[in-house]
Amino acid sequence: MFASAPLAAADQVREDQWALKALNAQSVWKSSKGQGVTVAVIDDGVNASHVDLQGNVLEGKDFMDGGSASPDSGDNHGTAMASIIAGHGHGTNDGVIGLAPEAKILPIREYGTGGPGTDVAIRYAVDHGASVINVSQCFYSTDQSELDKTSEAVAYALSHDVLVVGGAGNDGNSSKCYPAASPGALGVGAVANDGKVWEKSNSGPHVSLTAPGTNIVSANGAGNGYHAGDGTSDATAYTSAAAALLRSKFPDLTAGQIANRLVKTAALPDSEKGLSLPDKSYGYGIIQPLAALKDNIPAGSKYGPLTVPESLKEKSAAPAVGASxxxxxxxxxxxxxxxxxxxxxxxxxxxxxxxxxxxxxRRRRNGNGGPAGPGAPVSYPQYGQQTYPQQNPYQQPVSPQQHNPYQQQPTPPQGQWPPQQ
Structure with missing residues (x-):
């Protein structure tokens, strides 16, 4: 999903990772590095022997040919995504380091039209310990049964408290690309280093967030080399990494509440401050993982800003469950x-x-056949003095004018892009 070009020495590779500077990675890592979190990468395989990924890649699954989830010759995409998420570098200032360098990668080789389908891969990831699923690929289809299978798999993930993050697409149009557009998924678009939306990033209601996606440095699928590329794929990987950071620091939050923290702290560049959110291109804005980790944000409802799949609406009658x-x-x-x-x-x-x-x-006191005398005072249980509580302790305050915090925000909750160091 992106064009690549070779890069120079490993120390230059680290210097060229502009997205880490823009996302305040050095400050972010003081709060979380993604420890204890597994991110599934559904793609064309991952080069687990790359010097910047050694030790961070689990065994995984190859749905294309069987065996290990290693890429074929010339396939770089999955390794690139894994390095953006959880690369650890191989020196103090050398190599690619991901935004969540202590997370683990579960590689799942399933892509194109030769495999069993993205839905099978998503279900496998859920059943094998992933709490975030990165799908830096997407497809268009007029086959409703195929779309339904994918959406059901996303709903399966959400029902197991797993967040599916998908690329919005690289065609520069408003077509819905799946699984990003599936109910319950978090769709991601791409921005350049000036905060402007990348010209080929798809737009539409399936875009929830944006992240750095141009001239992104990442690892090769063979050997220990590097390349740079553009795409919503890279933006998706950065967003999955941000989710991993949050899942590590806030293990009790649901997948929707993790998405809520990302949405509530997203930013826009100064040139776009007048946009109403969600915007068709930016969604709720550009991710700010430092603010998402540190700001005081109410947990919110179970599914946060995620669209609740119909199957989950039907299964749950709990009043706390909702899409907003x-x-x-x-x-x-x-x-x-x-x-x-x-x-x-x-x-x-x-x-x-x-x-x-x-x-x-009274019948007892008057049962003597004559008027009642003063007698002993009669005592009754004092239930009448214990009125039912006038406030439900589980009820949230309701303002006179109902407001959905996920719709039509005139400005983003947080202020600027790039964030201040």
Whole structure:
């Protein structure tokens, strides 16, 4: 998905990784390096013996030919993505280092039309320990059954709390490319080093975020060489790496809540500050992993900004599940009404019990055949003084004007691109 050109010495390779500087990698690594997180790379295979990837690549699966998930001669793409995510470099200032250098890569060789399909690869990744799935490839199709299979696999991943990150496509149009456009996936477009959208980056509602994607340095599929290229593939890899950083630091957050942190901290360049978000090209903006790691951001609903697949909507009746904060608030209000009704019925029953006890006591006091004397005071349980709580402790405050924080934001939550060092 990108053209490549050879690069010079390894120390120059590190210097040319402009995206790491733009993403404040040195500061990011003080908070997280992705330790303990497995990122599946569904692609054309990964060169596990590359000097910058040794020790960070798991065994994986080859759905194309069987055997190991190593690339064929001339195939660089999967290795490039793996190095952008989890390359560790081979010296203090040498080689490619990924944004999440302590994450592990699960290589899955499945691409093009010769394999069983992206859906099979996604399910394999979920079942073999990945918590982030990087799909730096996409396809267009008029075959609804093929689209359904892919979308069902993304829903399967989301139901197992695994985040699928997909490239938006490199055709410079508004066509939906899958799995990025599948409900539940996080679609990513590409920007250049000035923050402007790359001219070939696809646009549309399936673009949720953007990330660096031009002149990106990465590792070769054979030997220990390097190359540079352009594409939403690279942007997807950087976004998957950012998700891995967050999953390492916030292991209790759901996949949707990880996406929420990325969305809520995304930025726009100064020249694009007037855009309403989500924008068809930028989505919610350019990833800012440092802010996503450090800012105080409410966890939000289970699925955050991700579109909830229909199958998951049907399976879950829990009021906390929803595609947005607005749906969360609606669900909470509904729950409050139900509990309030139960409280009213409960009070009515208690009142009836009290009334019966009073009548019964009066019958006892008047049972002597004459007017009741002062006698001993009658004591009743004090239920009537314990009214049902007026506030549901699980209810979020509702503003008079309902607002969906994932729709039509006049400006991004965070300020600028590139971020300040």
């Amino acid at each position: 904060d607005e749906q969360q608030e609606k669900a909470d209000r509904k729950a409050t009404i139900i509990w309030a009704a139960i409280g009213v019925v409960g009070l009515a029953v208690i009142g009836l019990v009290v009334l019966l006890i009073v009548k019964r006591s």
